[in-house]
Amino acid sequence: MLLLHLKLKSNARHPSALGKFEEIVNASKGKKIVMFLDYDGTLAPIVADPDQAFMTNEMREAVFSFVKLAGLYYAGSHGMDIEGPPKKRKFKKGNQAVLFQPASEFLPMIDEVYKTLLEKTKSIPGAIVENNKFCLSVHFRCVDEKRWAALAEQVRLVLNQYPKLKLTQGRKVLEIRPTIKWDKGRALEFLLESLGFANSKHVLPVYIGDDRTDEDAFKVLRNRGQGFGILVSKAPKETNASYSLQEPSEVKEFLRRLVEWKRLCLRPHY
Numbered sequence: 001m002l003l004l005h006l007k008l009k010s011n012a013r014h015p016s017a018l019g020k021f022e023e024i025v026n027a028s029k030g031k032k033i034v035m036f037l038d039y040d041g042t043l044a045p046i047v048a049d050p051d052q053a054f055m056t057n058e059m060r061e062a063v064f065s066f067v068k069l070a071g072l073y074y075a076g077s078h079g080m081d082i083e084g085p086p087k088k089r090k091f092k093k094g095n096q097a098v099l100f101q102p103a104s105e106f107l108p109m110i111d112e113v114y115k116t117l118l119e120k121t122k123s124i125p126g127a128i129v130e131n132n133k134f135c136l137s138v139h140f141r142c143v144d145e146k147r148w149a150a151l152a153e154q155v156r157l158v159l160n161q162y163p164k165l166k167l168t169q170g171r172k173v174l175e176i177r178p179t180i181k182w183d184k185g186r187a188l189e190f191l192l193e194s195l196g197f198a199n200s201k202h203v204l205p206v207y208i209g210d211d212r213t214d215e216d217a218f219k220v221l222r223n224r225g226q227g228f229g230i231l232v233s234k235a236p237k238e239t240n241a242s243y244s245l246q247e248p249s250e251v252k253e254f255l256r257r258l259v260e261w262k263r264l265c266l267r268p269h270y
């Protein structure tokens with residue numbers, strides 16, 4: 001009963017982006033929609049093996065139909081690894097141009113911690129250590145729940161030696177990253193500035209994400225009063241997003257509907 005009540009309350013505050021589709025497209029009339037998309041849990045369903053987290057072909061098509069810029073902008077490692085389309089002639093085809101990497105000085109330290117964590121966690125069945133370049137992820141989705149505390153303790157012991165790195169938690173994952181003032185919100189602002197969209201009344205930024213780290217980006221949009229965030233979650237949560245979608249299949253449906261709506265708007269009316 002309490003759960004149902006919470007769910008109703010949360011849905012009222014963060015209604016479904018599909019249910020409120022008309023409201024969203026009305027807000028975007030005469031504006032260019034600029035879409036920022038998280039990957040795991042947003043475009044690709046959550047799976048046990050992080051190396052097997054792929055988008056479906058339908059999702060890939062839906063995302064592709066959005067790419068109207070010179071190419072795709074990519075911000076990995078919680079926004080600490082920002083790359084954009086290659087500049088003409090300067091880079092070979094297929095190579096991305098590095099736009100901003102605020103934590104590059106941490107690379108040797110992160111590599112060192114990666115090797116130590118591989119060694120220290122190898123005796124815990126199911127633990128996976130992923131090197132995301134500027135951030136390390138220690139996955140415990142496949143670890144027996146009884147050993148979660150032991151794994152977290154191992155990670156904490158290693159990190160005690162590295163005060164310049166901090167530990168946060170995501171969806172069944174411990175994340176290790178530099179203690180710099182940079183997050184997905186700052187990366188979003190950086191991209192809006194770099195693309196010349198920051199103060200434009202003709203641009204509607206939309207950010208879709210599922211995890212705690214995406215809250216920084218939702219907050220930025222809310223504080224700027226420009227665009228809005230969409231949280232991907234089945235469960236009610238405290239969030240700075242304005243709307244919600246339940247799972248990646250709903251994200252795909254939402255993207256498809258937006259593209260279709262734009263196509264109909266641009267169609268000549270006789």
Ligand SMILES: O=P(O)(O)OC[C@H]1O[C@H](O[C@H]2O[C@H](CO)[C@@H](O)[C@H](O)[C@H]2O)[C@H](O)[C@@H](O)[C@@H]1O
Pocket residue numbers: 038039040041045046047048049050053078130132136137139141170171172173175211213214
């Ligand atoms: O904050 P993000 O940028 O979304 O990154 C968070 C982590 O996402 C990925 O892990 C999650 O998805 C995996 C594949 O579905 C799943 O196995 C895991 O349990 C989830 O936490 C990514 O693999 C991690 O490196 C990121 O830290």
